Amino acid sequence: MTDLDAPTTAELIAKRLRYDILSGKLKPLxxxxxxEIAAQMGVSKIPTREALVQLKTEGLVVIHQNRGAVVAxxxxxxxxxxxxxxxxLETLAIRRAIPNMTKSDFVRAEGLIEIMDDTHDALNWSELNWEFHAMLYRPANMPRLLEHIRMLHSNVARYVVHYLTSVDYHAEAQRQHRLILQLCRTGNIxxxxxQLEAHLTQAGKKIAQFLKKDEG
Amino acid sequence: MTDLDAPTTAELIAKRLRYDILSGKLKPLxxxxxxEIAAQMGVSKIPTREALVQLKTEGLVVIHQNRGAVVAxxxxxxxxxxxxxxxxLETLAIRRAIPNMTKSDFVRAEGLIEIMDDTHDALNWSELNWEFHAMLYRPANMPRLLEHIRMLHSNVARYVVHYLTSVDYHAEAQRQHRLILQLCRTGNIxxxxxQLEAHLTQAGKKIAQFLKKDEG
DNA sequence: TTGTGTATAATCGTATACGATTATACTAAT
DNA sequence: ATTAGTATAATCGTATACGATTATACACAA
Structure with a gap:
């Protein structure tokens, strides 16, 4: 008998590529x-192809017929x-989650915020930021919803990281995080x-605006 | 030179499996x-596996490590x-779409409703129903949003078909469709x-209730 | 009977191999 | 010089082959 659920080669490749894309090591296009990927990992193309198909449906990769894949x-x-x-989706999630939140949820969320206070690496901060948000949504007990949100988050994570390395948004974001958590504590749906909607809308606008400069 | 974008074998298999799942020919679990699938289509396993990975991320198939795939x-x-x-998501889509709707959108949507009046086959009706809804969302010019909605629709289409074959919901649904379209015509966001939210919430509750009887 | 172990078959996951498609470099013609 | 055409290389997509994992059948002991 071997490891009960050793990740499949395709999963390993997908994980690695995903990380390299999100961290910015692999750039758009x-x-x-x-x-090349197969050789680098010391495996064949077959699992590599499956990994790319997976990442395609996650929106991180674009595949063109007979022309290969590029970072989306x-x-x-x-x-x-x-x-x-x-x-x-996230306002739906928090609405359903708040009635089910427990004291330990609040403690752990507060803990994450405090760690983020001392986290200045943009990639780490982005990952902690997702963990914080996920914590607010998990009590909703809506796993499919959470998975969709996770995918959307991962779609834009690269750009968040890029933005955070250029602009100091930490203090503002943390203030909003603390406010939202406090409103959850008091059950104030x-x-x-x-507040959550404003938090996201504001972030979206800032990042979109930031990207527009590059595009122009 | 051959066909410029002939669908890949994996895509053909995915399309076929998807149809067989949505139509109910392939049943849950x-x-x-x-x-087997490869032999049936006269191809090898490689593109078959890719098709299954694709359908997995669409939520129509579940894959277990070394134990194969089953219909979700x-x-x-x-x-x-x-x-x-x-x-x-669909309320977001219609909100963004209404300001951009044109006369031809209304004509085509009305045309779909009329075709649905005379459509009694549940599978056909379900497809037309999707086309009608998609028509309401397309003017939003949010392709990623539309794609996500399409996936969610396809996740539950089987159960809608199953429900429609047992219960006569057509008249009620059509009344709501006409009301929503009329509100779109007058730009009444x-x-x-x-109304759209109620339409969906009601349908969801009815179908969930219907399924609960089977589960119990 | 019920459970446990083992042999066999079925199925999966991936490496290798190869034809098909697309990109690139080079030649020739206008 | 620019374009069109062709040969070559690079890359993709899939068939075949095979080791690895899991399911099944059966013998045997408690």
Whole structure:
């Protein structure tokens, strides 16, 4: 008997490529050649192809017929679109979650905020930021919803990181995080929901605007 | 030179499997064996596996490590969850779409409703129903949003078909469709949005309830 | 009977191999 | 010089082959 659920080769490749894309090591429009990736990982093309198909449906990769895959590029308006979708889904999630939140949820969320206070690496901060948001949504017990939100988050994470390395947004974001968490603590759905929506809408607009400069 | 974008074998298999799942020919939990499917289509396993990976991320198939794939089964509560997500995203879509709707959009939407009046086959009706809804959202010019909605629709389409074959919901649905379209015509976002939300919430509840009887 | 172990078959996951498609470099003609 | 055409290389997509994992059947002991 071997490891009960050893990740499949395709999963390993997908994980690695995903990380390299999110961290910015692989840049938008950069080609992802099957042979090259396979050789690098010391495996064949077959699992590599499956990994690329997976990442395609996650929106991180674009595959062109017989022309191979490239890292997906999001335009400013597409990033804005993703943030609108996130706002719609994440407000739903927090609405359903608040009634089920427990004391330990609040403690752990507060803990994350404090760690983020001392985290200045943009990539780490982005990951902690997702963990914080996920914590607010998990009590909703809506796993499919959470998975969709996670995918949307991962779609724009690269651009968030890029933005954070240029602009100091930490203090502002942290202030909003603390406010939203406080509203959750008091069970105030009526105010927590629009605050979260504003938090996301504002971030989306800032990042889209930031990208537009590059595009122009 | 051959056909410029002839669909890849994997895409053909995915399309076929998707149709067979949505139409109910392949039932929930039914195993999807790679060799069997490949032999049936006269191809090898490689593109078959890619098709299954694709359908997995669409939520129509579940793959277990070294144990193969089965048609995904949605519990009543999962169907309800999908409908909540649809309500969140589709209200966003229609809100953004209404200001951009043109006369020809209204004509075509009305045409679809009339065709649906005479469509009694549940599968056909379900497809037309999607086309009608998509028509309401397309003017939003949010392709990623539309694609997500399409996936969610396809997740529950089987159960809609199943429900429609047992219960006569056509008249009620058509009445709501006409009302929503009329509100779009007059640019009444304030009322169209909650009407659409009610339309979806109601359908979701009915279908979830219907499924619960089977589960119990 | 019920459970446990082992042999066999079925199925999966991936490496290798190869034809098909697309990109690139080079030649020749206008 | 620019373009069109062709040969060559690079890359993709899929068939075949095979080791690895899991399921099944059956013998045997408690």
């Amino acid at each position: 950069q080609p992802l050649r099957q042979d 590029e999001f335009s400013a308006s597409e990033v804005a679109e993703v943030y609108e979708m996130r706002a719609a 009526a105010q927590a929901t629009p | 039914q195993p999807l064996r790679q060799d 089964e949605f519990s009543a509560s999962e169907v309800a969850e999908v409908y909540e997500m649809r309500a969140a 304030a009322q169209a949005t909650p």
